[in-house]
């Protein structure tokens with residue numbers, strides 16, 4: 001049995017990142033349908049199989065996050081988790097059940113999924129999962145996120161993380177400040193810092209071992225409706241300031257892409273590698289990795305290889321960005 005620390009180290013292997021392919025059934029079906037593909041269980045399976053079996057994917061991807069449906073499906077004739085192990089990729093599982101309207105906090109959400117979590121984690125581990133993911137969602141407006149939303153989501157993230165480690169699964173802790181809105185980069189920094197402080201306190205109270213955990217934060221960028229595009233060097237500098245409060249023993253940080261165009265997410269990831277940090281910084285991108293693949297494939301069997309080539313291209317670019325750190329450390 002591998003320890004959480006060992007698995008976390010494998011996830012954060014130099015030059016590699018994580019592929020987030022854990023869209024829930026509703027999200028995945030909508031994305032398929034927008035690409036002209038019927039949103040059936042079999043089409044969702046085929047699409048995830050296309051991603052996972054991309055030639056040489058393990059050269060740049062240490063783990064793939066799946067959702068419950070995919071973990072119970074087959075890839076190349078084998079159960080998905082087994083297939084990923086054979087490919088040299090760690091299988092992960094999204095275990096939250098989504099961000100739901102939070103009673104008492106109009107317009108804000110709390111991520112649910114704690115009920116029965118321990119039993120589900122045991123089952124996921126038996127199916128071959130090695131790590132898990134839970135995403136809390138915060139939107140920036142003039143009045144949000146409130147202290148209440150920050151508190152309840154931090155508590156849930158910590159309870160999830162502690163339960164994962166008891167089940168032998170590495171928790172990916174994802175507090176996502178979404179890009180929706182026209183806020184400034186500085187406001188994103190203030191909000192993200194406040195959220196992270198609360199998450200750290202909650203994790204500490206439940207004795208979560210940071211060396212067996214991966215943080216999945218947003219990069220510190222301006223809101224999507226703000227026309228001022230922050231340059232990569234400034235994204236890196238401010239993101240680094242927000243993250244510096246995390247203790248040195250954290251296993252690593254794997255950024256989400258948050259709806260940034262793929263090239264921008266990669267440029268920011270590359271700029272981040274110039275920071276001197278005690279923990280490795282890599283990617284755990286969803287859309288910034290898979291959107292080009294979905295659009296190249298569009299469910300057309302004759303375009304299957306084109307879809308895989310598009311994914312391979314994004315993985316190569318992001319793995320190259322991450323490898324910059326090793327190269328810079330040598331100089």
Ligand code: 5MM
Nearest residue numbers: 020022023024027256257258285286287
């Ligand atoms: C892949 O999308 C994940 C969950 O989707 P649902 O909302 O359908 O549950 C999501 O948690 C994802 O892992 C992260 O947001 C990172 O993805 P992006 O696209 O932001 O890099």
